[in-house]
Amino acid sequence: MEDKSISLQTLRRLPVYLHYLKHIREEYTSVSATFIADKLGLNNVQVRKDLAAVSGSGRPKTGYFTDELILQIEKYLGCESGTKAVLVGAGNLGKALVSYGGFADYGIDVICAFDNDPEVYGKSIGTKPILPVEKMDEFFGKEQVKLGIITVPMAQAQGVCDKLVELGIKAIWNFAPTIVRVPQGVVAENENLASSLAVLSKHLQNIDI
């Protein structure tokens, strides 16, 4: 199912390049891998390999045309695919994610949020409505949704994940502090914020000693 020609680590770095290139496109019409590596504090050889995977080798001396490289990365990442997504769990983090501008850059449109709290039914996050979880079956009957974002408490995460998979979701982005399991053919990214906190906390503890 995965593209064999590129590593997961390269894939994870492509958005960083993309974001940076968009940021400098007005100022620099062409860029070299070395320049990008230097500006982003990454390894030169690594950047060269990453870019070669999506765009071939840069031209000697000048490197890549910035606009062309942006288009190639976007194409590679499927940024124009127009993928519909829903979010389950309209708490603080859910709201922040729905409001997060980054989705559109990847061709992902979060069309609504679901929640089980009657207090928030009928409300909205920006222009996205918050619907009762009971309406999920009906909603998925009408909309082709492929990505599900989970921002519910840990105890509900696997249940919500199973429900989303049952409704035809092919990709899960889980923010609950647990690892959700998905059947083959479905991919899950478990975004555990606490893991980063643990790394930072441990580092600070070592400094204290």
Added chain:
Amino acid sequence: MEDKSISLQTLRRLPVYLHYLKHIREEYTSVSATFIADKLGLNNVQVRKDLAAVSGSGRPKTGYFTDELILQIEKYLGCESGTKAVLVGAGNLGKALVSYGGFADYGIDVICAFDNDPEVYGKSIGTKPILPVEKMDEFFGKEQVKLGIITVPMAQAQGVCDKLVELGIKAIWNFAPTIVRVPQGVVAENENLASSLAVLSKHLQNIDI
């Protein structure tokens, strides 16, 4: 600086175990590595190794006492250290993070947020005040802050990071979609949400083909 006896990957999994153990402590007074591995969908051998690193081998048949294991992981992660943190960038994501309950579990107290928008000065996120960035020097003169959380746009991230390091911050948690660079002795976790989106988007694209 880092504890050599444990890998970064193990460290990242410890919060997942911790959260799960707290969740089941009422129900199960003892747990085995196999049980945890099964419930969290992780590899049995991996979980056994991870737990052995912080708690030694479990007892034959019964495994670990749940409460004891919780305490050992908490101690290992420095959860009772009472570390003060500040956040820079009080937008949606910043607000979500300050409101996020998970910090206290790691002994981290986000004491305030800084922002450069006069509209939000004097406001607060829950009980945490939002202060002008110009007040940072004064604030750090009075408070011993060790962790800085960056939720500003990409273009400002490195500048904010440099400022925090200058003020004595030893750990940076960066949510801006770029990689911030820190000097030796300071650790940075770059939490790139877009990287996960890229992985999911690419997966969906492959399914479409």
